[in-house]
Amino acid sequence: EVQLVESGGGLVQPGRSMKLSCAASGFTFSNYGMAWVRQAPTKGLEWVATISYDGSSTYYRDSVKGRFTISRDNAKSTLYLQMNSLRSEDTATYYCTREGAALAYWGQGTLVTVSS
């Protein structure tokens, strides 16, 4: 069974940093691209970033470019999202998802609240 378990969310002040993790199991992690998708409270889905299966390619939405870094450790089957210079508009539940023809599997999400 595919499982994606996010961790690392919480309350953080504007301008500070936070690192999210996603532990994957139930599939060969190193064979798949992975992505982060977020959802602000009561809002819709917003793609954040994608990383290729081997980490050689990364893609970001414009609003997080230069502030967020997606990375992975295939030996640990873990996906990361390093978030710097956080803003109030980054407040959202962040979901880890498995890339493919679609976003086939989603974690339960981790809530990031950016507030002073």
Place this chain on the structure above:
Amino acid sequence: DVVMTQTPVSLSVSLGGQVSISCRSSQSLVHNNGNTYLSWYLQKPGQSPQLLIYKVSNRFSGISDRFSGSGSGTDFTLKISRVEPDDLGVYYCGQGTQYPRTFGGGTKLELK
């Protein structure tokens, strides 16, 4: 960026009824490789989104045949027949043809 426009924003249905949700993209979703990466997701209350349909019309593993997807180019439709209580929630279309990936604004399916 590809803008995904979903209609209607909300939909009321009786159990056992049928509904259709429309999704239109601002650009063709046909990829250079010939595939069309249009997907449908359902987010039930308090849960993570789940994949229903991928590449326009392919049902994901375990998804009932009451769900069907159709369309091409820029115009797509999700149909749900014989609506059940477990079908209620917010439906999103999403495109994976180009970056940034984008989603429609969502359609909330409620009971009449």
